[in-house]
Amino acid sequence: MRFQPIKQFNTILQQEYLEPTISWSIRVVLALNVPLIVFPLFSGFSYHIIWAAFSAYMLTLIDYRGSHYKKMLIQMVEAFLILIAAILGMNIGNSVALSVIGMLVIGVFAALIRNWSDYGSTIGVGVGFFYLFGISNPTSFTESLVYGKYILFGAVWAIAIIFLSFPFSASNPLRRSVATIWKRNTDYLDALIEQFLKPAAKADLLKITAKEIEIRSAVDKSIELFNRRSEDSRFQAEHYDQMIEIRKSAAYFGASIKLLHEELESIKNEPVLLQNQSIFYKTLSALSQASARLSIVIFTFRGEDLTMAKVRIKRFEIAAGILKKNLQHQELSEDHKLILNQFIVSLNQCQQFMENTIRLMDQKLSFKRSNYFENYKLSFNHFIAGLQPRVLFQVVREIFNFDSQQFKYALRVGLGLALSVFIFKFFKIDHGHWIALTLLIVIQPYYGATRKKGFERIIGTIAGILVGGTIMLLPIKHETFVVILIFISFFVAYYLRNNYKVGVFFVTIMLVVMMQLSKQGSWELIWWRVLSTLIGSALAIVISFAFWPIWEKQRFPALLNSSLNQNLFFLNQVILSYQKKLPPGITWHKSRRLSEAANNNLFACIQRMYEEPQAHQRQIDIHFAKVGSNIRISREITSLAFALEKETSGKLEQVLNEYMEAIQIIFYRFIQQQKEMDFKPVKTVIQNPVFEENEQFQAIQVDLEKIVFELEALKAFRG
Template identity: 20%
Template sequence: MVISFIGGYLNISNYLLFPILGFLTFSIAFISIYGFRASLISFSGLLALVLSFAHTSENLEVYQYALFIGIGGIWYLLLSTLWFQLNPKAQTEEALNETFILTADFLDTRRQLIGEQPDRDSLQTQLMTLQSALTEHHQTLREILILSRKSSGKSNYQSRRLLVFVQLVEMLETAVANPVNYDKMDLLFKEHPEFKTDFQKLISEFSHQLRSIAENINKSKLFPSNKVLYDAFKMLEHDILKFKNENHIEDYERYLMLQNLLDYQKKQFEKLKKIKWLLGNPELTSDDFIKNDKLKRFIDSQDYNPKLILRNLSFRSTIFRHSLRLAVAVMLGYGIGLFFDFQNPYWIILTVIVIMRPSYGLTKTRSKDRIIGTLIGAAIASGLVFTINNPYIYGALGVLSLVVAFSMVQKNYKASATFITLSVIFIYAILQPDILKVIQFRVIDTLIGAALSYMAMRWLWPAWSFMEIGDSIKDSLKANTAFFKSISTYYQKKGIVPTSLKVNRKEAFLQTSNLSSAFQRMAQEPESKQNHIDDIYELVVINHSFLSSLASLSTYIQSHVTTEASENFILISEKINDNLDKVCSQLKAINFENPYTNVSIFKPEPFNFPINSITTDVISQTDSERTHKEAHLIWEQLYWLFSLSEKMLKLTAKFKVD
């Protein structure tokens, strides 16, 4: 409302208009330093600024126009609050439904990775993308459930949904967990393809049941039966036992590997059964509730300190560069519109603020989608205008197109741009008889706005991802290190699972997801700006593999009674921590902007990892199969973590330092 009021009085000399327009654009865009919610307010302000150029004072004075904008905002706030009171569960149910679907997709992709695959790299990339999306949904759902519980107190509904969410988070961790490395699994499944088929069918059934639960989330009677899963487990147990009896001791390690893999699937089954039970609306006891003091640690509060403004007034800040870039593009766009005397020059700057994003890849994609969508919309509108000449139909089509456009803006921007164009053209068709001229200028303005956005993003203070990818790698590694230290400490001390372990797990998944997103942005940028992309991709994959191994350890030690931690476990854990600390130190000094690498080959300190002797000793000292499985999994994972930490040391040593 304030911006609409200010913008309404910008009918001044161009000598003053352009610097004021640039300053206002920069200031409004700069609000985004305060996080996602601030970025929405920023976009609303930019939209209000642009639309104030469309207002003429023939019917309403500027203060009246701004007042109506404010009243409209209050009306929508009241309407959305009323709708929430009438249907308070809608947001939770939608977010939960999407999380179920994404979890099912993630499991399905993991299923495809079982056994030797010709396109494993593409599947791994797809898996990382899904994991990033799933982690974002977890963040959203976590906020919805925890904040609503804080505001409305404990309720059976919210507590049940929160417990369902906890099971879904643990399902992700268990799905990420891998009891052995893929090379050993590939060899086993190649020789015994029946196990590959059995495990794939089992995971496929998990995926199918999650989708079915999502479709019937409030109809527990329609949930699929557990019988199919029970039968699948019986078949697998029978085949694994037969494998043990036929192959005896020479393949005992493979037998342990299969048993550990089966145990992970059984844990998934337990979580699935608990989800079904919780969605069946049981009456919970006080012991079932999660205490609020624990929940607070899972929510990250936004820093609204005014000093954040001063800290970001620098070219090192991505938001600062974006705000400056946007301000210049808006001034240029409006100047072009005035110079060529376009019908609605503000359409150019409207296109600029809608398309331009801090990320090059997203701006490029949105520019392309916006142009294609506008051209399709203009073609459809031209055809309809020739066949329809009724202002009431134009009005109905305009409103309908606008509703469809807003509903699709997050899922399919190209389709959304098509319907926005249709809506604008139909609304203008009511006001102006020469509709073809409106269509013509709409297309031209969109082309100019999209071209300006792309060129500004490409050449005006660009913030290439390779300049920031080091921080993302470092943050992910720090989170993984903290998670590993929590696991190591818990394995040594035992007892109740500390909340700190779960918080560190959440942070590790979140930072690994952020790293994947940062790399995807880098991969969308020009090849000349993709410094060290192969080595960085390897670091991203290693971080994901590291998290997978940590998830294996975390899931196992939380769900099994484990033996006392040996001196070797403590020694090797310290060695892995030492490697990770060295990698972090190297990352701080690396200059990713330097396209060259070191010629010398890094040689890590010699360390004799006694994996085979430890596993053999444990097997020979006891007849307990449970202890054998523990020794096999723990030492396999420790060896894998140690190998990955050594790989990271070698990789980071290749980069030039400042």
């Protein structure tokens, strides 16, 4: 058994391949602390330097996982926005009315930016922070330009850090996104093993569904950052194209795991599973270990890791062979034979996708390393191509639709921030801008998330105040405080990604230390900070509850209809693909992605519903059951798609046409919320004698029956 600390250290290193939190934290440390150390060497320490440090800090916090080109462009945009916000704040800070109006506008703008993307939150908070920093330090226009100069110094330093890190992480973003998909596949497999093959494990449907959903999220995130090149692209990017193919194999591997999940569900608690539990466990464990090895080798590109991955895949092949041989010598019912045959088919598909990945990796290792840099050119050009007037017009139109949830959320944030600035300015609260800043950080589009984050921020702030205040009372030199700040800023960046409550704890300590560095620290000021946090968090929770709250029970019906609609479209595309009626270049794969994305949205709705007040959680268990049925429908259609790809006789064309005609009527009745549904026509189609010709047709028949069964379950849930 390995020594536990070494095992934990290895886990951290492997995680760093996929989520480079440590390297990101180091960049944040450099961004914040270099200005605090370098500037005083030339001009002595001044309050202006704090602005440069915070500027670099905010820009480096941008959590964008794509190319360096785009990240630098995003940083430039944020630098311009925070510069304008800071100068505006400093010039109107003496007027309560103008400060409140400015905060309303800035708040709405920041909230709209926040919802654009994962990194939009950092930009929105940065703009709001520097506006609040500005109205807290009102000054003349000339002096505000001096502060603006230091903001730009910090921005240049933050962009320089990204530029200088480019040679050390060439090709990492795309590889990391693909490796993450394999890691999510592994996590899902581990959850299946725990759910079905460990008797002592407690069933947790929410957890295992979340693991399934995470695969689609990882695939979508990778596609969002890195698209497939067009065939007429003028770039020769062999590395890029190979990674896109590896991503495709990873996505198909994930789809095959979902089919394994479906078959395990079918034999759960059955004697055949209980009697063969050990061999099932060894087989799926070997599959999980092979998947985990692939996630590592895709990022590291080391020959020894590739060898280990090949060994793991061979071990899985042996384990799967033993399972197949054992099952062949057992007396099983016809139903169990069919289910287990599909299970073996899905295992074989998993092996094919892993071997295909290994083959692509072998080819990729033989390419010239100079091609590593091409994917950044491609990513940048994809980004520029995305800035089309038509697309931008659609985004702007959606944002400023007064009935949209985005606009209501933005208005809620703007009104809350305006109220908090009024309290701060009217009552002349010392450093009262922390009220508005806390509200800006805590308030989320959904009430449950706001309440959770508010309580976490209160706990983290109070704990941080106690520790930070104790540090402030120690007889420590200025240089020692800088050293402390270096370590604390690392933990801030690291834990804000991994544990928000702990991250807030270190943020609070960092702010206390920075106040001490700027000679503004006192216990009175610290307790004002605690009070401001309490007021800001309370305001965020109250405003989220009182002003146009978004309750998930109201959103659920529309999301359910969207999921049903996408599943129907997916099924139709699969059948048209079998009949060779799809247009050239069109496959069912995109419709599967859309179907799973709709299921993701539906599941996320349920997750947020669990965080809402009890009064808004009516029928939550029934809603969750409906989500499960939709996800299983998507799984069955995927299974059907793989099965039909292997069927080349064309004998099922007519019966599939009849099936589609009958089942789409049921889907439409669900979407239109009609009560009367007749399942007899579609069940009659499924009993067509053509399905009895061979085992392959029987497996397809089972997939069609399971889709109907889940629709019947949905009808039963409706009561």
